[in-house]
Amino acid sequence: MFTGIVEELGEVTAVEQLAEASRFRLRGPVVTEGAKHGDSIAVNGVCLTVVETADGEFTADVMQETLDRSSLGALGAGSRVNLERPMALGGRLGGHLVQGHVDGTGEILSRTPSEHWELVKIALPAHLSRYVVEKGSITVDGVSLTVVEAAADYFTISLIPTTLALTTLGIKQPGDPVNLEVDVLAKYVERLLAAGVNPLHAEETQK
Structure with a gap:
């Protein structure tokens, strides 16, 4: 669950085409601090699962359903993206309840x-x-x-x-x-x- 308060303006550094999916590598030193495999990070409002992190970057696999329903399929190396980590229990809800499920x-x-x-x-x-x-x-x-x-x-x-x-x-x-x-x-x-x-x-x- 997210709040819609962007933490960082990140950047797509690479996109790898997979079978009915894409693997994105994104730069975001703020949101990757302490992040690990399996954590969630919202990218332009889409909740993605972290595959790996290194040197302020993280990778995430995006399935075809998500590419079809969102604008992530139009992103390429150099594209700027909004990044947000999930809200922490007990933290302030600055925006509103956001699922990271694009409609x-x-x-x-x-x-x-x-x-x-x-x-x-x-x-x-x-x-x-x-x-x-x-x-x-x-x-x-x-x-x-x-x-x-x-x-x-x-x-x-x-x-x-x-x-x-x-x-x-x-x-x-x-x-x-x-x-x-x-x-x-x-x-x-x-x-x-x-x-x-x-x-x-x-x-x-x-x-």
């Missing part, structure tokens, strides 16, 4: 700069629009953000200077893909309601 990809449609922030408009896949609400939370390339405007086929976010400087969202341009993860709580509520369960009285219903 789909969007495309940056426009960027409108202003004096103190930048408004970014992102295309929203039809199957995700019902989960995105004004002032709600959404994860974009692993960054926990607040939705400014939610339309049927797009949403907007405001990026502060810190986010622009310390994440890939500061360098992505119109036409670039981004990974999207909607708030998991909305999906659970939808599933309960579809089953005829009132989430507020689920315990009583089970009795």
